[in-house]
């Protein structure tokens with residue numbers, strides 16, 4: 001996720017672009033840049049670092065120009081650096097492009113453009129767009145953009161400027177947001193409305209497959225087939241704070257709601273032919289390497305550790321390899337048994353967690369080769385690992401991790417099935433069944449999110465208690481741990497997760513009348529046993545809220561409340577089960593008036609051991 005802004009009018013563009021970029025900082029913050037159409041040239045200034053770094057670089061004497069584009073980057077292809085920052089130019093420096101999205105076929109396009117004589121300077125996928133626009137330009141920027149985006153596979157929101165056609169900005173989108181703000185004698189473009197909300201509330205929302213020519217006094221919208229389109233003007237009713245969060249009251253809710261998109265981004269290019277084939281070229285494993293693994297070792301903290309626990313169940317079942325999952329803070333202070341045939345994985349959303357980094361460095365000292373699963377390109381974990389599998393969740397702002405967890409477990413499933421495919425230890429039919437089920441998960445998550453109101457009602461009960469339990473067996477136990485952590489950190493309710501079978505070994509003593517027990521019962525192989533555990537709680541008058549897979553057991557008679565989840569393969573259920581638990585934590589915290597996005601005593605990235 002990156003942020004794009006554009007301005008064209010009579011005012012000096014630079015301060016307006018800067019103001020817009022600051023409002024979009026939640027979309028990325030590893031580098032920033034602007035391209036300004038100045039009277040004598042197209043001036044591009046960009047730098048690694050936050051917007052303040054750009055401000056320092058430009059200083060007081062900023063260039064005068066009444067049109068321009070700006071970009072705030074969240075690195076995907078190529079680490080954060082001055083060169084990889086946007087805007088990107090073609091060879092002639094007469095064209096500049098800002099881009100948000102992922103161009104899947106960029107290597108092929110880059111090869112082709114190089115054969116055509118274009119010289120590339122960055123490691124980004126986005127730079128191909130600038131060269132494509134330059135390549136196709138024959139006097140009409142709109143046509144050049146349309147021809148360029150037709151060549152591109154993947155997702156994009158992009159704006160192009162050229163000193164050859166100074167009075168316009170040309171933009172286009174597919175699968176990434178782009179909004180045009182309508183002013184008087186001036187117009188705006190942005191990834192999100194907060195960027196220009198101080199200037200206008202009248203907008204056009206560009207849809208997939210649309211392009212626009214934006215001048216100071218006019219906006220023309222076209223399909224990417226070149227036909228002119230008529231569009232309704234919409235009015236933004238959000239206030240500035242709401243707008244920054246996409247209209248949601250908190251980043252946590254926004255990020256929960258973004259999960260279908262985040263999953264689609266994470267599967268892009270990795271689950272081919274609608275799930276029939278798994279592909280992880282970035283890992284570059286040799287067949288010998290894959291076949292040499294005798295065990296898997298996963299190290300992480302907090303929510304990322306819980307993602308590792310899900311992987312343990314899945315990998316042991318599918319890969320038939322022993323999987324050890326360790327808290328990074330424990331791993332460093334004992335004598336872990338590692339051998340050279342270990343697939344060593346560290347998981348970290350931020351890629352900067354001190355405990356995880358210490359574990360990575362210790363493992364490296366012990367001769368391990370490290371595979372990192374992280375959300376932040378260019379983070380320390382990504383830089384120090386040998387191989388990286390990125391989760392394309394986009395920036396996560398709320399302290400409570402939601403979309404990062406979901407994309408972590410999704411990536412771990414992709415990795416598991418990819419290894420199974422390469423090792424040949426699953427039949428083609430089984431692999432295809434899993435691939436198709438994974439492919440459908442984003443839609444299924446969407447249907448759960450549409451039922452958020454049902455969860456809010458459940459939260460109303462939970463909110464008046466100071467203690468509660470989460471129980472489950474097998475994969476449900478791993479998800480129960482994540483559900484309990486979400487509730488603890490956001491609502492300050494003491495929430496404990498137990499393997500259901502363990503209740504009778506102690507925790508059952510804590511069951512008192514009405515105490516909430518969140519029972520996860522999605523795994524068919526242990527369903528009857530889980531039901532017995534629920535009966536043990538009901539016999540002691542606990543209040544059981546059950547999450548089950550539709551089409552399995554009728555739980556209504558057994559529990560106080562039941563929420564049926566869409567059905568998928570049992571092994572993939574964690575991707576669906578955790579979603580209502582995130583919502584439950586969120587709505588409970590809201591009901592208790594807790595500072596949802598910034599819980600007390602916690603930081604987003606824990607950079608001390």
Ligand code: M6R
Nearest residue numbers: 302303304348349350353400401
């Ligand atoms: O950035 P990381 O994934 O390494 O962070 C690990 C934990 O600090 C993090 O998951 C933490 O537990 C979250 N607050 C959980 O919501």
